[in-house]
Amino acid sequence: MLFMDFSRACEQLEGTSGRLEMIDIISRFLPNLTPEELPVFVRFVMGRIFPDWSSRKLGIGPNLLYEAIGYVAGIKKEQVIEKINTTGDAGRAVEELLSIKSQTTFFHEDLDLVHVYTELIAIAELEGKKSQREKLLAVRRLLGNAHPLEGRYLARIMLEELRIGVGEGSVRDAIAKAFLVDSALVEHAMQALNDAGEVARLAKLGPGALRDVRITQFHPVRMMLAQQGTIADMIKEHGQIAAEFKYDGSRFQFHKKGNWARMYSRRLEDVTGALPDVIEALLAATEHDVILDGEIIAIKDGRPMPFQSVLRRFRRRHDVAEAQEAIELVPNVFDILYLDGETIIDLSFSERRKILMNVVNRYVAPQVVSSDPDEIEKMYNEALAAGHEGIMIKVPASAYTPGQRGKNWIKIKPDVDTLDLAVIGGEWGEGKRAHVFGSFLVACQDGGKLIALSRVATGFSDEQLLEVYDLLKDRVIKKSGKEVTFEPGLVFEVGYAELQVSPTYEGGFALRFPRFIRIRDDKDIPDIETLENIRERYNLQSKSAQAYKA
Numbered sequence: 001m002l003f004m005d006f007s008r009a010c011e012q013l014e015g016t017s018g019r020l021e022m023i024d025i026i027s028r029f030l031p032n033l034t035p036e037e038l039p040v041f042v043r044f045v046m047g048r049i050f051p052d053w054s055s056r057k058l059g060i061g062p063n064l065l066y067e068a069i070g071y072v073a074g075i076k077k078e079q080v081i082e083k084i085n086t087t088g089d090a091g092r093a094v095e096e097l098l099s100i101k102s103q104t105t106f107f108h109e110d111l112d113l114v115h116v117y118t119e120l121i122a123i124a125e126l127e128g129k130k131s132q133r134e135k136l137l138a139v140r141r142l143l144g145n146a147h148p149l150e151g152r153y154l155a156r157i158m159l160e161e162l163r164i165g166v167g168e169g170s171v172r173d174a175i176a177k178a179f180l181v182d183s184a185l186v187e188h189a190m191q192a193l194n195d196a197g198e199v200a201r202l203a204k205l206g207p208g209a210l211r212d213v214r215i216t217q218f219h220p221v222r223m224m225l226a227q228q229g230t231i232a233d234m235i236k237e238h239g240q241i242a243a244e245f246k247y248d249g250s251r252f253q254f255h256k257k258g259n260w261a262r263m264y265s266r267r268l269e270d271v272t273g274a275l276p277d278v279i280e281a282l283l284a285a286t287e288h289d290v291i292l293d294g295e296i297i298a299i300k301d302g303r304p305m306p307f308q309s310v311l312r313r314f315r316r317r318h319d320v321a322e323a324q325e326a327i328e329l330v331p332n333v334f335d336i337l338y339l340d341g342e343t344i345i346d347l348s349f350s351e352r353r354k355i356l357m358n359v360v361n362r363y364v365a366p367q368v369v370s371s372d373p374d375e376i377e378k379m380y381n382e383a384l385a386a387g388h389e390g391i392m393i394k395v396p397a398s399a400y401t402p403g404q405r406g407k408n409w410i411k412i413k414p415d416v417d418t419l420d421l422a423v424i425g426g427e428w429g430e431g432k433r434a435h436v437f438g439s440f441l442v443a444c445q446d447g448g449k450l451i452a453l454s455r456v457a458t459g460f461s462d463e464q465l466l467e468v469y470d471l472l473k474d475r476v477i478k479k480s481g482k483e484v485t486f487e488p489g490l491v492f493e494v495g496y497a498e499l500q501v502s503p504t505y506e507g508g509f510a511l512r513f514p515r516f517i518r519i520r521d522d523k524d525i526p527d528i529e530t531l532e533n534i535r536e537r538y539n540l541q542s543k544s545a546q547a548y549k550a
């Protein structure tokens, strides 16, 4: 497939807002693609380059891209940035700049879809001192051969933000429709493989190939997630429920084959290098080949320490040994997804738990199974007394569903209302805080768009403001007076007193007394709160306010 044909497909999709129509368009392309093209097409159309299990990065920041665009268009980088600011979209800006240029150049080498992909892989693989320069040259080469329309999508793919609104659900249904297979089967394969591209390739081979999928060790799968709920509702619905402590640390997924082990964070980054002590402990805890799910906490004098201390260790690249001495990290294992070559996510939780107890001899999180609310409440009180966040309630009959925030895992913690929100803008501080950002604009998500919700200016220590500044300083994409706009990526947990209806922000809500709680660098943009959820919280809040008044 030519990259031009892919770009036309994207253009068609960009002009479509109906989900069914989108599925239809994608499904018409898929059957004609070769096994080599299929995974690339599918990932690109979702704005991704690498499989989701891969923590590989292209390593092209906006600055490098703008410089390459400037070179190809024969203008300065600053002019490129200006153009992007006026069009509000790097893709459109590149398209316009290339179309001005193409009036004077006639030579174009046709770009091929798979060729573009292999070039991007080569860019990602460039490492070392000179790599930025080499990356720049490679991007210039690619863009230099691009027609304006190709430039629009190439630039957006390189920024991993395609903006054509094709989500995983649409791709799943398009694959099902194109190859006449059940969409639940496609979904299941996507959960196990964590790469929609590979799933499309298998779907072309038929339902048997999809049915046979196994989790691949060292290709991390997404973590199963929890919702809020109540003990009473869970007992009413399921009778017996399983309760565990809710540890306030960092989620991990541990893959072990023989003596070889890797550890992945909640964002599926490989954090093995930073955690040699935990790896060693878990390697010694089982003789089997396993994939384990759990939470690492930091312990001092027998009590859990704040979650930030664990994250600091996750991020550590240097002086790992020194950090190890200062703080003890303990893994708490609460699930098993794979055992000695078999994928076991479809077994019930109670069966998985039995297996876990049999094959892992330490660190398994204690569990209470009961249908008695008093017993579960007792565990909740114990959890809080021991310094944990609360408890997790799990449905014993449920399968492990990677990436799903379903009703099979429910979190119970004391009432602090917090939201995980993306940091999209900010303002320089004043006085002694003039060298850092002092307040932040945070956003929730709605159908793939970020919607501003509040400004957060309190709750930060000076040290935290410095830390936040370090994380954001290279993400500035627009400046205007004291205001800056950030490329979204950083997530804050923000506490608040109340949700209010407000015309100030486009989502129609604002936070009363917003307060910074912590950086959630275990979370990514897709994990932030949705507008729909906020609407629901608002309704709940006004219901309880009415009940209180009555």
Ligand code: AMP
Pocket: 223, 224, 225, 226, 244, 245, 246, 247, 248, 249, 250, 251, 295, 334, 365, 392, 411
């Ligand atoms: P939240 O991040 O508030 O949505 O809560 C869900 C998170 O709690 C999970 O992603 C885990 O990181 C963490 N967690 C702590 N203890 C447990 C447990 N026993 N079972 C599952 N998740 C847990």
